[in-house]
Amino acid sequence: MPKKIIIPKKTQMLGQAPAERIHNFNEVTWGYTEEQAMSEAGRCMECARPGCIEGCPVNINIPGFIKLVAEGDFRAAVNLVKETNALPAITGRVCPQEGQCEGLCTLGKKHEPVGIGNLERFVADWEALQGNLHVPVIAPATGKKVAVAGSGPAGLTVAAELARSGHNITVFEALHEAGGVLAYGIPEFRLPKAIVRREVEYVCSLGVRLVRDFVVGNTATVDELLEEFDAVFLGTGAGLPWFLGIAGENLAGVYSANEYLTRSNLMKAYRFPEYDTPIAHGRSVITIGGGNVAMDAARTALRLGAQESIIVYRRTRDEMPARLEEIRHAEEEGVVFELLTTPVAFHDADGRVTGAECIRNKLGVPDASGRSRPVPVSNSNFSIAADIVVIAVGQSPSPLIHRTTPDIDIGRAGAVAVDEKTMKSSKKGVFAGGDIATGGATVILAMGQAKIASRAIAEYLKTGEW
């Protein structure tokens, strides 16, 4: 094999400068040009035993599609990606690549890894620009009906997979807009809503019926759905926001990240009063947490005009669960990081929040998750002034469905207990996948589980065996 010339650095995507982008909600990066993509693809060493594929939760043939990009055959490249990943425009933008494909890239051992996420995004965006989305062949109708609860990445994936096999699919979504977290949680500047809408339209183009404003559990229970449908897939996510349980958390001006982001993204409060839903424009905004959700909230605050946007996180930068790119973008934009810090109370004037009292931590011995446990340093209390506080410390599945369907077993942290080989729940005919089964993870894991569920559902529809 001819020896490759190693280019140590990843090709950077161009985009808006930090000082400019904090004044708008447009996407931060613009993606590769064709030339950039081909040159980045040229960095791949076409390893005999590629780590990247192993690192990918849906095992995309990464060297295969990258080679096609290097050759300029973008059509073939996107088709190859889509064999295993139906939503590359989304995952290319939101996957934590540094812990997956790029984290195991051979080149990354000594240099920067190949920009696999950027290339994935490139081929998907290239296809969208061509206008004619590749519509796959749909198998003849089977006459079997499946209800899908939730239209996030898990629900959309199951719907698409089963519709292509000729099953009759109805997706029930509680909100007025489909897409799950992609629509209500992740901001426009990171994932343009036009992309989410395009993917939803694609799923509908396969004959899937989408029913909005339908809250499974309330509008109809799972048992009622089972009277009409042969199987039910639960993909209702992990929507229940966690709070800290500290004094002052219910003050006016203290938001859950879900509320803050839903107002801005789903309800378009950043365009108030053109859109009716308001959102508070804080001068100084504190966001508690270190994940993607926290980065999204802190950066939304800047775009809503905050002079100061402060992230308070109890461990160090290295332990932050957010994607590296989001942390970097937040730093560039001037978000202040108060690390090794935990809030202990919120203060107020007349019921409106005025700030957080915090305590410093040092890192102790690793806990069950393998991360060092933060240990409070005594007498280290200090205050940070703020007129808005956003709590972004995690979420778990909402109890809405199992409250009305007690025979669905619940496992760890409120998640529906499933057999991971089939995504079957404890209830006959009911499958679950995505955040409702993991308790809250990633888009790609939700899609991975949805694929497993689709195969098991198809099998169940055929045999009727549980």
Add this chain to the structure above:
Amino acid sequence: MYRIQKKQTLSDTVSLMEVNAPQVARKARAGQFVMVRTREEGERIPLTIADYDKDAHTITLVIQGVGKSTMEMCGLNAGDGFATVSGPLGQPTKIENFGTVLCMAGGVGIAPLYPIARELKAAGNRIITIIGVRTKGMLFWEARMQSVSDVMIITTDDGSYGRKGIVTEPLKELLEERGDIAHVWAIGPAIMMKFIAETTRPFNIPTIVSLNTIMIDGTGMCGSCRVLTDEGPRFVCVDGPEFDAHKVDWNNMMQRLQFYRAEEQAALEHWRHKCQMGAAAAGVKE
């Protein structure tokens, strides 16, 4: 689109709408609510279900125009529609035979109270109803409430109808005079429910209120609606909307309700301005 089948003006600021929403009508029960949005740019507003008809596929909403969104809703007519009607949400009222029940409503609270009073009556309770409105012009459904009540008292702030004063006055008298009141239900403005709670507290009479906090999704996803209770924070949309009035932190709830006051004012002005511009533009065309 969820079509408005029928509209009726109940008072100066209150309209009734029968809305086609078969999926909600099929399951609705007293005490539950829906999230409603007028159009693409609209807010999601929680509205209690005032009545429902499974066979006609409709639910009845009673809307008081207090802010931009509710005024806009009241301006819709039969044949128009809502972009979103999602539900039924929240826990239904737990109906039992308690004996004698006091049903209290303030203002537009008459509408959501009606199905509860009706169900309580059907369960065998003796119903004493107290309705308070600012002035006679704001009273509606008097006959309807009368039809499910054994005793009915109406108060107006200005004395234009019924008894002059506020609802807590007859409430206190009844509590002092009769020992048979087993339960109180109250729906109305937060301040009224707070004072009812304070009035019944010394008598130790279980008092249920239906809270109307600020909501977005109505499904337990955002926490915008949360209230503090003696048992900790609760989400009104999934744990409620009914709560034990004696356990609610009323001051915190009212502070949270007022959080967007400036924005609500701005939205109202923006909307009025747009309406005027619209009217002016239409005028030019003619």
